[in-house]
Amino acid sequence: MVEKRLWHDRYPEDIPLTMEYDKCPLYQYLIDAAHQxxxxxxxxxxxKEITYKELYEESKKIANYLQSIGxxxxxRVAIFLPNTPQAVISYYGILMAGAIAVPTNPLxxxxxxxxQMNDSQARAIICLDILFPRVNSVRNHTPLEHVIVTGIKDYLPFPKNVIYPFIQKREYNMVVKVEPGNDTHVxxxxxxxxxADYLESSIDPMEDLALLQYTGGTTGNPKGVMLTHYNLSSNxxxxxxxxSGSAKKDKQDxxxxxxxxxxxxxxxxxMNFAIKKAAKIILIPKFDAGDLLKVIDKQKPNLFPGAPTIYIGLLNHPDIEKYDLSSIEACISxxxxxxxxxxERFERITGGKLVEGYGLTESSPVTHANFVYAERINGSIGVPWPDTDAKIVQMSSDGLEELPMGEIGEIAVKGPQIMKGYWNNEDETANSLKDGWLLTGDLGYVDERGYFYVVDRKKDMIIAGGFNIYPREIEEVLYEHEAIQETVVAGIPDAYRGETVKAYIVLKEGTSLTEEELNEYAREHLASYKVPRIYEFRDELPKTAVGKILRRKLVDEEKQKQEATSV
Structure with a gap:
């Protein structure tokens, strides 16, 4: 139990301040769901649909096979797959075998x-057949000893499984034939x-790793975040x-x-949340707004965790009014x-609740969220979750100094979901973990009710002409313009001001907007030093696989342009 904090008075009766957490291997949730x-x-x-009994049986087969090959x-075993049944089966099979999962972006x-294979020292990898040539080309440069290969068609119903190879050949211009051998497995x-059996390992949930989850690596090489079974299960x-307020009483979530x-x-x-609740996961391997609308309309899901770009994509689909989205009850973005x-637009269309949350890879990931069915504050990331502490700090000669309410500083968090450290990287671990607190690298403040606000990434803050400028504040203003679909603001090098503010804009389909019109709009809503000096209109913005806009990539592009023109 954390010490009494401001936000504890905001908690509704049905959410406890502190909980008793299961001290069991993470895969126990699958075993329980299959048995019950x-x-x-x-x-x-x-x-195609797969039951909990079938999921458990196939996960046991993978665990058994992994143990049989040593x-x-x-x-460490890498998972090089999109959201398919094999991704879920592999994940739990790896954990059952006593190994550590290393999720790897298929892109x-x-x-x-x-x-990633060298840093994690992964001994095996499970991949799609269309990714097999890529894996094969790097095998000799990594510690990989075994490759298990699967295909999308392995879990498609008839007749899709027959048709899919032709679609694959057309889309990817390849038909991959995998010959099984001592180090290649089908x-x-x-x-x-x-x-469907395996030798159960003795797992200490508090100490044993379940996951090496690599950070995005938008600034330098990615770091392997060490997350234990207990880190993940507590979160x-x-x-x-x-x-809890969104649980369906009459049927399965x-x-x-x-x-x-x-x-x-x-x-x-x-994934882990759904398995814990014995809910059904509607697997969608890639985002297409039209396809997602169809699936929601037909499958009637009630829970929809997502990212802003996903909700933006749906809201701006021209046919959204043709689909019934009223099954959606709760979404944490x-x-x-x-x-x-x-x-606000998403809630009007669905009738459900969409609230903002906050977290990091290093915290499994969630530390804060707005209440879904109680008080919430628009623009805030909400309050810390049960047994999670947070404060606004700055480094001083005496260590971490907590700042007063309303002052901007770095957000620090503490709780059972916080990582063990970075894999083989003691220096970075020491820089991020201070006296049990995780320094997030995000700048923010807390208000008198205990609600937290993220002002910006510490590294993204713009210093122009001596002013501290926070891109998120400018982005919020630009998003309110009716013609703007997506935007990101970045600080780019400027010989006079040090940095200057540049806004990258994606317009909604069928709209038009000039730089002069946008500049006039920005000057009406922002102090003059915050108004972007440069606007660039684009068809799309660079993003991570989860939909986070890559601000750093745009800044790097600008630096390269300036270096090229100065030569």
Missing amino acids: YGEKKALYFMG IRKGD YKERELIF WKKIMEQSV VQMCETWL SVVGILPFFHVYGMTAV GSAPLPIEIQ
Whole structure:
């Protein structure tokens, strides 16, 4: 239990300030769901449904097979898959084998793949057949000893499984044939021949790692975040408690699985959360606004964790009015700031609740959120979750100094979900963990009610002409313009002011807006020193797989342009 804090008085009666957490391996939730709700649907994938009993049996087969090829407790096994049944089966199978899962972005190119496999010292990888050539090309440059290969068609219903190879050839211009051998293994044969049994490892949930989750690496090489079984299970239990008011009393909960499971947010808030609740996960391997609207209309999910870009994409689809989205009851938005205008529009259309949350890879990931069915403050990331403490700090000669209410400083958090540290990186661990507190790198403040606000990333703050300028504040203003679909603001080098403010804009389809009109609008709503000096209109903005706009990539582009012109 954390000490008495301002936000504790805001908690509704149905959410406790402190909880008793399960001290069990994370995969115990799958075992429990299979034993208690074996015939319930666990996964829906492009027309095919898998029960909890089937999911458990196939996860045991993977665990058994991994052990049979020499994977032991503590070994790292990479998952190089989009949101498919195999991703869920692999994840729990790896944990059952006593190994550590290493989620890997399927968009990674050879250089990124080599770095992550070498840094984690992964001994095996599970990948899609269309990714197999990429894995094969890097094998000799990594410690990888085994590759398990599967395909989308392995879990498609008839006749989609027959048609899919032709679609794959057309879209990816490849037909991959995998020959099994001593170090190459075919998923389908494993499922046909492997035994649904495994040697259970002795897991200490408090100390043993379940996951090496790599940070995005937008500034330098990614870091492997060490998350224990207890880190992850405690955060899942907090999530379940926070959403307790949205539980369906008469039928099974159903969760939209659009957030990628190789990202910690999708892994916790969708996959692990759904398994804990024995809910059905609607697996969606890639985002297409039209396809997602159809799936929601037909499958009637009630829970929809997402990211702002996903909600923005849906809201701006020209046919949104044709689909019934009224099944949606609750959504927690994460990974990036949620514009208020998007929140309000989404709630009007669905009738459900959309609230902003906050977290980091290093915190499994969630630490804060607005209440779904109680008081919430638009523009705030909400309050800390049960057993989670937070404060606004600055470094002083005596260590961390807590700042008074309303003052801007760095957000620090503490709780059972906070990482063990960075893999093989003691210096970075020491820089981020101070006296049990995780320094988030985000600037913010707390108000008199205990609600927290993120002003910006510490590294994204713009200093122009001596003024501290926070991009998020400018972005909120720009998002209110009726013609703007997406925007990001960045500080770019300026010989006179040090940095200057530049706004990148994506317009809604069918709208027009000139730089002069936008500048006039900005001057009406912002102090003159905050008004962007440069506007650039684009068709799209660079994003991570989870939909976070890559501000750093745009800044790097600007630096490269300036260097090229100065030569």
